[in-house]
Amino acid sequence: MPSDVWFSPLTDQHDDDDIRAKVGTLFDAAGMAQLLRPRGLVAIKVHFGELDNHNFVKPRLLASLVDRIEQAGGKPFWTDTNTLYLGQRSNAVDHIKLAESHGFTVAATGVPVVIADGLTGRGEVRVPVPGKHSQEVGIAPAVAEAAALVVISHATGHLVAGFGGAIKNLGMGLSSRKGKLYQHSVVKPRVDADICIGCRTCIAWCPTGAITMHGEHAHIDPEACIGCGECLASCQIGAVRFQWRMASRGLQERMAEQAAGVAARLEGRIGYLTFVMDVGKDCDCLASNPADVLIRRAGILASLDPVALDQASLDLIERHLGRPLRAAAYDIDFEPQLQAAEALGLGSREYRLVEVEG
Numbered sequence: 001m002p003s004d005v006w007f008s009p010l011t012d013q014h015d016d017d018d019i020r021a022k023v024g025t026l027f028d029a030a031g032m033a034q035l036l037r038p039r040g041l042v043a044i045k046v047h048f049g050e051l052d053n054h055n056f057v058k059p060r061l062l063a064s065l066v067d068r069i070e071q072a073g074g075k076p077f078w079t080d081t082n083t084l085y086l087g088q089r090s091n092a093v094d095h096i097k098l099a100e101s102h103g104f105t106v107a108a109t110g111v112p113v114v115i116a117d118g119l120t121g122r123g124e125v126r127v128p129v130p131g132k133h134s135q136e137v138g139i140a141p142a143v144a145e146a147a148a149l150v151v152i153s154h155a156t157g158h159l160v161a162g163f164g165g166a167i168k169n170l171g172m173g174l175s176s177r178k179g180k181l182y183q184h185s186v187v188k189p190r191v192d193a194d195i196c197i198g199c200r201t202c203i204a205w206c207p208t209g210a211i212t213m214h215g216e217h218a219h220i221d222p223e224a225c226i227g228c229g230e231c232l233a234s235c236q237i238g239a240v241r242f243q244w245r246m247a248s249r250g251l252q253e254r255m256a257e258q259a260a261g262v263a264a265r266l267e268g269r270i271g272y273l274t275f276v277m278d279v280g281k282d283c284d285c286l287a288s289n290p291a292d293v294l295i296r297r298a299g300i301l302a303s304l305d306p307v308a309l310d311q312a313s314l315d316l317i318e319r320h321l322g323r324p325l326r327a328a329a330y331d332i333d334f335e336p337q338l339q340a341a342e343a344l345g346l347g348s349r350e351y352r353l354v355e356v357e358g
């Protein structure tokens with residue numbers, strides 16, 4: 001049975017007012033107001049954008065979403081979870097400061113920021129799931145306690161998962177620190193000593209001290225490694241390697257199981273909006289160069305089904321690129337996250353695209 005995905009196209013002719021109007025129209029078309037309860041706390045899952053990232057979805061574009069939630073009697077808050085890697089989002093204090101510097105302030109939006117997994121990411125609510133890898137997952141408490149959830153995703157390529165959209169945002173983005181560690185536990189990189197020039201950059205980025213110098217080359221201790229991927233991202237000459245195919249499949253399947261845990265906890269109370277604009281090779285956890293985007297504007301999509309939404313987002317991306325995302329970004333198969341999510345009952349890859357006016 002196909003799921004409905006509502007779509008509003010975007011071009012360079014559309015300004016911020018147009019985008020705000022589109023977001024409101026999509027919210028209405030998808031029937032998201034019906035998910036809310038009067039006076040209920042509504043988590044709006046966003047990505048605040050890492051330091052020097054310019055592609056994240058800006059809060060000014062979500063003003064009509066906030067208005068709609070408040071008109072329906074809900075009390076919205078911006079939320080995300082802390083990261084495993086060392087950056088500006090690895091604890092709630094730095095995270096909130098960064099969010100504020102990117103415009104997520106009460107003064108500008110009327111909405112406060114609540115970091116969903118607490119001060120250092122230790123907060124967790126356990127939820128049973130019928131997974132292949134996990135029978136229970138750890139999700140962020142502020143989301144587990146919310147009356148409803150609206151997931152704002154920015155579709156991008158991804159260094160490990162190949163693609164990041166609604167499933168990744170729901171799964172990885174709302175897991176506890178333990179949940180993230182579990183998903184990343186399959187990623188075990190190694191340093192190719194023939195390529196490594198001993199610059200030590202990866203050592204500075206590794207959050208666990210797993211990398212040391214062995215003679216003139218870096219070496220990773222697999223026991224200390226948590227699989228966060230920072231060394232992969234920080235090594236500019238490609239000396240850090242891992243088994244993409246095996247590691248990525250395992251991570252994506254675990255990510256879908258995490259997503260199923262959040263969906264089960266908030267069953268019938270989650271709406272999804274995905275922005276296919278400023279689509280980069282990498283997600284918003286990395287700094288970005290606006291000149292490097294693969295797609296500047298394609299559209300905004302909404303659904304109550306994250307699997308259908310991701311499938312529709314990918315199809316839209318590939319139509320705009322005129323080639324597979326794997327050819328334009330990372331050559332990683334992202335099918336496992338969609339297959340696993342569908343097998344878990346999170347949604348359907350079959351969808352009916354409904355274009356909305358506005």
Ligand code: SF4
Nearest residue numbers: 196197199200202235
């Ligand atoms: S960043 Fe790359 S080249 Fe530099 S020490 Fe680490 S693995 Fe070697």
Ligand code: SF4
Nearest residue numbers: 206225226228229231
């Ligand atoms: S070795 Fe690499 S993947 Fe492992 S913890 Fe350090 S930075 Fe993360």
